[in-house]
Amino acid sequence: MQAFDRISQSTIRNRSEVSDPDVVIVLDARLMDAVNVVAGLKPGGLLVVNTRLSPEELSSRFEDRFRVATVDANTIAREEIGVPIVNTTMIGAFLKASGLMQKEDLVEPLKYRFGRLAEKNINAMNRAYQETRIKEK
Numbered sequence: 502m503q504a505f506d507r508i509s510q511s512t513i514r515n516r517s518e519v520s521d522p523d524v525v526i527v528l529d530a531r532l533m534d535a536v537n538v539v540a541g542l543k544p545g546g547l548l549v550v551n552t553r554l555s556p557e558e559l560s561s562r563f564e565d566r567f568r569v570a571t572v573d574a575n576t577i578a579r580e581e582i583g584v585p586i587v588n589t590t591m592i593g594a595f596l597k598a599s600g601l602m603q604k605e606d607l608v609e610p611l612k613y614r615f616g617r618l619a620e621k622n623i624n625a626m627n628r629a630y631q632e633t634r635i636k637e638k
Contacts, residue, residue, distance in 0.1 A: 508601060526595055527551060528574070528587050539563055549594050549633075551575060551587050556636035570598035572633040581625035582618070589615075589622040593629030604630050 505519040521541045530552040532538060539548060548567045550559060551574035560569040572594040574587035582589070589611065596604050604626060611626070612619040 522546065524549065524595070524599060526591055528591055530554070533562075539567065542567060547598055549591065549598050551591060551594075556634050560636045568598070568635065568637055570594055570633050570635045572629050574629055577625055577628050577632065581628055582621045590625040590629045593626035593631075594633040596626075597630045597633040598635050 505522075507513045507515065507519065519541075521543055523543055524547045525538055525542050527533060527538050527548070527550040530550055533550070539546075542548065544566055546567050547570065548559070548563070549570045549572075552559065552571050553573050554571055556569040556571045559571055560567070563569070572590070574590040574594065575585050578587045578590045579585050592607065593604065596602055596607075607626065608623060611622050615622045
């Protein structure tokens with residue numbers, strides 16, 4: 502599955518597929534063996550991957566064309582949330598690697614979305630933020 506998101510401080514009117522992303526987030530590293538996950542990723546763009554590999558190991562696979570961030574989101578999600586659902590965990594990795602938002606900005610939306618499970622998801626996001634490793638291009 503592919504999903505696209507656009508982030509801007511101004512109104513976004515374009516609802517088409519993103520063909521030349523600034524950031525690619527891979528929730529399952531096995532996809533990298535089946536799909537060219539960096540297709541269209543701008544040179545110097547950011548690749549964030551749920552993997553136990555180091556960013557250096559992964560970066561060499563892509564000839565050091567991108568900034569690479571890695572985090573073991575599966576382990577974090579299992580330990581913090583109790584299930585290997587990595588969506589919120591990967592938000593933490595994205596926030597650290599991109600610097601586009603502060604993790605504190607997502608606390609209230611996560612409380613709203615997850616209710617009684619919010620604390621576990623916030624903990625997973627925070628832990629991923631701390632454990633994300635980044636290799637600059």
